[in-house]
Amino acid sequence: MFTDSTLLFVALSGIFAFSFYAVLVAGQLSLGQAGFAALAAYTSAVLAPDPAEAGDAVTLAVALGTGVVVGAVAAVLLGLPTMRLRGVFLAIATLGFAEAVRILLVNAEWTGGAQGMSVPKIVTPGVAWVLLAVVAYLFWRQGPTRYGRALAAIREDELAARATGIDVGAHRLAAFVTAGAVSGAYGALLAFTMRFIDPGLFDFASAIDGLVMAVVGGSTVWFGPVLGGAFLTLVPELQRAVGLEAGWIRPFLAGLLLLAVILFRPGGLASFFPAGRGTRPLSRVQASGARGDTAADDGPGAPGGSGADTNPAGANLAGTVQASVQPHRRRAQVGAGDVVARLAGVSKDYGGVHALRGVDLELRAGEIVGLIGPNGAGKTTCVNILSGLVPPSGGAVEVLGIDPVRTPVHRVAAAGVARTFQHAKLFGRLSVLDNVLAGAHLVTRGTFLRRLLWLPSARWDERAAVVHATACLERVGIADKAGLAAGELSYGDQRRVEIARALAADPALLILDEPAAGMNRVEAAALGDLITSLASDGLTILLIEHDVGLVMRTCDRITVLDFGAVIASGDPAHVRDHPDVVTAYLGTEAD
């Protein structure tokens, strides 16, 4: 039933769909792939030698190499100015690029204009399928790595990803360049498949087709694009096979099928398969539990110590195994009593609103400092300035020896600042465990390249990271929920996962923005104990909280903000009895 050319086009569509998948996994919507493919197709058609003289294999290799390089370079050039665009804006800017390329090709001399140019056909279904397998392999191995998780984290919540130390700009560009390279390969293959290429092959409709294939197949599972490409290529073939006449019926049924898939299968076609149901993290934890021979019954609840007996390999590996208990990198801890962070005369204006006015605040190593005040007092603004998200309008800031005003957010995080957010910002569709693993970005080693080569050290590193993350989950007391999607947890549990994620980065300064919101009294008391125990490990903690009782019990010092200014600062007893604090919280008597 399937002819050679059908098989060939299924593979080609799959490769093109992967070029969309490459950016969709990082939450970017790009439609520029058609432009990359067009540039790659024409360049490789011109540069590759004549297959009659050089042989098919050489021609194909040169064409593919040219295509990949042209696609990647074009993506870098387009990506540098456009990577700060988001969502639909990026989609339309890249679409504009693709259209501009198409119009240029139509008008250029060397391309044969709208008539196109003829290219020898040398791509066989076998070649196309091998290449599809290579591309699919790449993305399969990419998924559960530090790089893959960082992309997923950016997709789910860019701001939180940044605050966990992920260099969002570099990762977004990397994903974009991957898309460029893959679409470049597609373009080169297409050129040597069609016998004849013209700019119409790379128009808006083709970009839309690529996007549709990637989303219909499933944009979060590595084999989704293969399914999507097959679906979109085979539907017309099947219709022809069952004898449907050309005309309106075919596009109508194709649209109907597409609609049905997108409405009733939220994860795309990939969700028909077990691995596509979004439970990948759970199965991985189970798998890793089962794989680590002696640790099998510890399961996901295994505390940090279990890593030592997880890889009971030969003695020559003992060093690695031992090291894997601890995170890969440990930051130099600050000496007790040293200044960890300092705000001096910091102010912040939003338009005419003075969120902060001349705030002084100093955090010393190992201290728990409370920051309290009525709603709108400027507490969160303080935190955002400390973590580098918001520049102050005036004053000086120093955190762990760096100036967060002049430092990108992920570098502030790398210096040792971890934080939670007032409204929990978890990576909702990722599992609890993956959230914490993403939080460990700064203290783990990249594993993608080594996973491509099946180096065992990659597996050990991944295993060590899981052990580390599980230990962090243990510490906040929700290791039993490691396999659930973070977005499905109760609010109180989400806050705890967020703390575990922050802890996973092995920070020197932990900023907790209203961690007890949504917790009941028992949970809040447990949280207080956790905070105290973290501080006794040498961690410096800035606690912002409305639960004044919790703050009084846990903090060494308390600073009170009201209308953006510090109205009191000192030990809990001093602050509690301060008349201005009483006034700010209870109001003055009307007189």
Added chain:
Amino acid sequence: MQQLLNGLFVGSIYALFAIGFTLVFGILDRLNLAHPSVFAASAFIGIELVEVAGLPWWAALPAVAVVGGVLGLVVERVAFRPLKGRADAHFAGLISSIALGGMIIALLQWRYGPDTRRFPAGTFPDGQLELLGARFTILQAAILVISVVLMVALAWLVARSRLGRAMRAVAENPTAARVLGVDVDRVTATTFAISAALGAVAGALFAMNVNSAQLGMGSAIELKGLAVIIVGGMGSLPGALVGGLLLGVAEVLAVQYIGSSWRDLVAFALLFGLLILRPQGIFGSRRLREV
């Protein structure tokens, strides 16, 4: 002057089409890619109304608007409402509206066949007007006037009426709007209906302007509509108006001074440059994400 005016006629249709696009995006944060199909459908339906039902051209417009409104309700009900609350609603909405748009085009092909259709001879008055040395037909003048009046009416509706207030509330925060007693589903459906009605009128006017309707006319204008709403600022109604007129004029001038094959490049060069320099568009305001 003549060229400028020609640009404004075409640009006003672009603007009317784009304003429907941007209305849905601005209020519901969804890109409805079935909009171009409604545009094409209304062109064919407009021709049928004139040809078969014998309506005069101006009377076909309100009828087409009603048909467009109904199509808008269908699009909302079928392609967008089932996705409510899904984490991937953004991408899924793009795809579902593309799928539904494809089905609409398929149905058009079933009813009208694949060929270009035209209005019957004598549909339009053949009088010519003259202004500042530029000549144009009554139809062209009517297109400009109708488009601008509709857009001003829409701006008034959104800014002043009770419905407009509800729309703006939904745009700001759907949950809060619901708590305050706004029927969000209804406002959403109404927004789609209004958007599609405007797109439908734009389609019929476009068909009148060039006296032809083709199945592919929607996809041809789709890119321009996207360019217009970006240039004007996503979700900005005055932006879509200015952006549409600007694009129309720029195209006409490009044909005049550079050559017709480069016409489309001008739009995208404009678009690209603007996105880099001012991503929020001419009239758009940038929304900051809250921590």
